[in-house]
Amino acid sequence: MDPDAVAKAFVEHYYSTFDANRAGLANLYQEGSMLTFEGQKIQGSQNIVAKLTSLPFQQCKHNITTVDCQPSGSGGMLVFVSGTLQLAGEQHALKFSQVIFSMASASFPFSISRTSMFSYLIDLWLIYCCRC
Amino acid sequence: MDPDAVAKAFVEHYYSTFDANRAGLANLYQEGSMLTFEGQKIQGSQNIVAKLTSLPFQQCKHNITTVDCQPSGSGGMLVFVSGTLQLAGEQHALKFSQMFHLMPTPQGSFYVLNDIFSLWLSETDFPSMNHRFEPGQELPLLKPSVAPAQCPPPLDPNPRSIHLVNKPTSK
Numbered sequence: 022m023d024p025d026a027v028a029k030a031f032v033e034h035y036y037s038t039f040d041a042n043r044a045g046l047a048n049l050y051q052e053g054s055m056l057t058f059e060g061q062k063i064q065g066s067q068n069i070v071a072k073l074t075s076l077p078f079q080q081c082k083h084n085i086t087t088v089d090c091q092p093s094g095s096g097g098m099l100v101f102v103s104g105t106l107q108l109a110g111e112q113h114a115l116k117f118s119q120v121i122f123s124m125a126s127a128s129f130p131f132s133i134s135r136t137s138m139f140s141y142l143i144d145l146w147l148i149y150c151c152r153c
Numbered sequence: 154m155d156p157d158a159v160a161k162a163f164v165e166h167y168y169s170t171f172d173a174n175r176a177g178l179a180n181l182y183q184e185g186s187m188l189t190f191e192g193q194k195i196q197g198s199q200n201i202v203a204k205l206t207s208l209p210f211q212q213c214k215h216n217i218t219t220v221d222c223q224p225s226g227s228g229g230m231l232v233f234v235s236g237t238l239q240l241a242g243e244q245h246a247l248k249f250s251q252m253f254h255l256m257p258t259p260q261g262s263f264y265v266l267n268d269i270f271s272l273w274l275s276e277t278d279f280p281s282m283n284h285r286f287e288p289g290q291e292l293p294l295l296k297p298s299v300a301p302a303q304c305p306p307p308l309d310p311n312p313r314s315i316h317l318v319n320k321p322t323s324k
Binding site: 103 | 192225233269
């Protein structure tokens, strides 16, 4: 499958899950996953999801402007995303950039595309950085 | 050595080399290195340096705002940088984000395996995902689209919380 298409499908899945139900991101992370969120370092799926679900807003909407991807290492994929994050009730959207490094792993089947039945198995390392 | 210190040292070396002598970046890339520059994909040290040295400006200065890093397994390191790029003669600095995936060399240093560079342009000026530009290329609207007084306050440098205006939300 075309890596750019995989990256795009993954990004759409990730942010629609984030916007609809942040707890649903839990199966995209594993024990060894790392998140750096605005400088704060967090490790492990449970801690990462705890951080994301505790962010001080109820509703949000990510609008993605750019998606770039590159293969890296044995089966790994780097995805670089930029866009805006609109929080409910806030007048101005926040701009953000996010880097996701995903690795194929054997233990979490994850279907990223309903039409293609492709299973891409993921370990996520995120560096999520909001900048005005 | 502390990974954050390694990342910081690499970033300082990379951008000071870029600003002084772009051709000197050649030994930071190898044959399998990949650069995505504003959407354009380039592979191999020679092609990457050819791209960077052909960018349409003579002098530039990178000012780095943030550097984040994480180990990526097998000794590799992910480095995420944001900052501004000031081109000589231009009134406004360009904002950029750049991601490096560094891999160790046998000599004990690092080379760049993956490099993704992205300019921050106002999404209201360029809403389409297909608009990618090069620093130095003439932009039709090189001005901030939001007056500085209206810009939302920067996020709390203390990363434990995001400062939002505390308003009661009605449900």
